[in-house]
Amino acid sequence: MSGGLLWIGRFLLRALLFLVVALSAVWIGFCLYFQLPLPDIAKSIAVLAWALFAVAILTLEIARPSWRVRGLYILAIIVFAAWWSTILPTNDRDWRPEVAHGVTGTVDGDIVTLSNVRDFDWRSDTDFTERWETRRYDLSKLATVDLVLGYWMGPQIAHTIISFGFTDGQHLSFSAEIRPDKTQEFSALAGFFRVFNLVLIAADERDVIYVRTNVRREDLYLYPIEMPQAGMRALFLSYVESGNALAARPKFYNTLTTNCTTVVFRLIRALDPGLPRDYRILLSGYLPDYVFEHQGYRTGLSREEFRARAAISALALAAGNTPGFSAAIRPPTGLAGALPVDKP
Structure with a gap:
């Protein structure tokens, strides 16, 4: 019985991690699309690269879960958060x-x-x-x-x-x-x-x-x-x-x-x-x-x-x-x- 509960707990944890990675990856993709200061083609390439990275992380989470892989995604989140924090509102633009x-x-x-x-x-x-x-x-x-x-x-x-x-x-x-x-x-x-x-x-x-x-x-x-x-x-x-x-x-x-x-x-x-x-x-x-x-x-x-x-x-x-x-x-x-x- 305890073994069954342990399996269920692990399954739910993995499902939660999968959901968190999937949703955060989609949100970050939109952030990159709307905020990267790049030409449209370069921006599309960057968003595609991020999507492929996220899909790879999700695939490994299903096939071969590892804290190393999860750590790599966490590192990517930290890098993203550091960049995102530099995007600040301003009153100094050529407004409509x-x-x-x-x-x-x-x-x-x-x-x-x-x-x-x-x-x-x-x-x-x-x-x-x-x-x-x-x-x-x-x-x-x-x-x-x-x-x-x-x-x-x-x-x-x-x-x-x-x-x-x-x-x-x-x-x-x-x-x-x-x-x-x-x-x-x-x-x-x-x-x-x-x-x-x-x-x-x-x-x-x-x-x-x-x-x-x-x-x-x-x-x-x-x-x-x-x-x-x-x-x-x-x-x-x-x-x-x-x-x-x-x-x-x-x-x-x-x-x-x-x-x-x-x-x-x-x-x-x-x-x-x-x-x-x-x-x-x-x-x-x-x-x-x-x-x-x-x-x-x-x-x-x-x-x-x-x-x-x-x-x-x-x-x-x-x-x-x-x-x-x-x-x-x-x-x-x-x-x-x-x-x-x-x-x-």
Whole structure:
């Protein structure tokens, strides 16, 4: 009996080692593909060589397991890790115009001065008038916080924006985004492998929503967040702190762990640590259900009605690029239902 258990234990250990080697080899292969500073042909040869090495290790693990062979693979992992640690984020590249500047700010009592607030006039994704402005906001005039979700690659994934409204009619939005340089195009797969930086964009709401609804024709939904004024202030300041931190110490964007939704969730959770973790933070397209389930009062609406009343794309298309854009995308009666993240 003990001999049988010993055999099973050895088998499970070998199976686990095989799985670890196989998965790590695939991951390293992608890392090499996306990060080796080589011409495409040389890069392909390097990835092929790594694949052959990994297959040889796996074959020997099946046919003739040996700690020498395993040690050789561990040595390869160490060499890879040493190289991987040299790939660092940077703020010093020739960035695409729409992400050329991350927001930074200073605070003096109720007055926040933000540098690099984006206010583009968009005609198409490649035709626009650039404007980066310095703006001042009075936090005593904070009136609303809205969660905006934009769908652009199916129902599972949505881009997340937090938008603040003030009693003087201003609306400012914060959007955590990838920061490609002028040679790069977005790739969700590449986003796992330190290809893109993370940037926090502060933008006039007409800019950041209009480009998605009227130029890219994405489906956008706006959900008010129920929050006392003190909570709005704390959340706004947390974005200012995040922008300053990214300017001082850049970070990589990660498709799974450091993206537009996870950044927003971490900021809101800092205000209410009791806000539960949920798979819908990663599959951000399902956030409306999360909002619906964790609101603090009854809306009187079904899930479908709650979501339908949040749709703003048709309103944005009708409004066009006008000064009254923010008012036009909000129904006069508002939306019932909100997500409480800070209670008075």
